[in-house]
Amino acid sequence: MAATILAIANQKGGVGKTTTAVNLAASLAVAEQRTLLVDMDPQGNASSGVGVDSRGLAETIYPVLLDEALLSEVIRRTDLGGLHLVAANTDLIGAELELVALDDRETCLQRALLEVMDDYDYVLIDCPPSLGLLTVNALVAAHQVLVPLQCEYYAMEGLGHLTKTIELIRQQLNPRLILEGIVLTMFDQRNNLSHLVSEEARQHFGRSVYDTVIPRNVRLSEAPSHGQPVLLYDIGSKGAQAYMQLAEEFLRRCAHGEKTRVR
Structure with missing residues (x-):
């Protein structure tokens, strides 16, 4: 069976997007899913x-x-047997300009992934914090989009722009693209604003919002400086446990076909 391609996107920076990409990919690998993480x-x-x-x-x-x-x-x-990586660095900055001159510039990643589709169960794409050509390539290649939503002020404002972009790409470039879900990140149990954002997101997007919530957690912040997903850095931490729970919910949703078209 060919891989399911999941783009992890939010044009706003600092929302836990890369943290989610890394730790969800690692958790899927631990769950014995052949996983490829593509850094875009x-x-x-x-x-x-x-x-x-x-x-x-x-x-x-x-x-x-x-x-x-x-x-x-x-x-x-990588250090996790079931997790492979396609790396990125600052060379990729030039790709935005160089891709503009190419025919079918929006489908470069999609064409490249065809080579390895049968080698993996899941391909996760970490998108840049923008809605430029690199993110467009990811959304055209993807079957699904997962959106990390920070539980802070202005979080919902940017989400509206992103969902419009997803819908536009679905209409014009990738009719199979669906919103897989929204993951609440950086949730602080003691902060009333976190609860307000959570309630507003669930009221507006319903079942698209995952039950699993990613808490603010020191270990999640420390793990990248050690070059490790949090489940390798401290598997007993609340952050590690949350991402393993997220992977379980993601797999369950995929198995039951709980996917929602962008509204």
């Missing part, structure tokens, strides 16, 4: 988050997008 962010934080220093690295997603390398040539192993 020039910052390369998903790469360093699984222990790969991509600075100066030639084998990244960049030459693949420009059709100068095969995806299979740049896939790297």
Whole structure:
């Protein structure tokens, strides 16, 4: 069976997007799902988050997008046996400009992924915090979109722009694209605002919002500096337990077909 491709996107930075990409991918791998994490962010934080220093690295997603390398040539192993990585670094900044001149520039990633679709159960794409051509490539390649939503002020405002973009891409470039779900991140049990954002999101988006909530957690913040997903850094932490629970809910939703078209 071919892989399910999941783009993890939010044009707002600092919402837990890369944290979710890294730790959901790691949790799926631990659940014995063959998982590929594709870093599409020039910052390369998903790469360093699984222990790969991509600075100066030639084998990244960049030459693949420009059709100068095969995806299979740049896939790297990680410390988790079932988790592989396609790294990114600042070279990817130039891809936005170089892709503009290409025909079918929105489908470069989609075409590249075709080579390895049968090798994985899930492909997770960490998108940059923007709605530029790199994110468009991810959304055109994806079957589903997962949106991390920070439980803070203005969180809902940016979500409206993103859902409109998803709908536009579904109409014009990728009719199979669906909103898989919204994950509440950085939830502080003691903060009334976190509860208000959670209530508003659930009222507006209903079952699209995951039951699993990702808490604010020191271990989640520390793990990237050690180049490890949180379940390797401290599996007993609340952050690790939350992402493993998220992976379970994600797999359950996929099995039961609980997917929602963007409204």
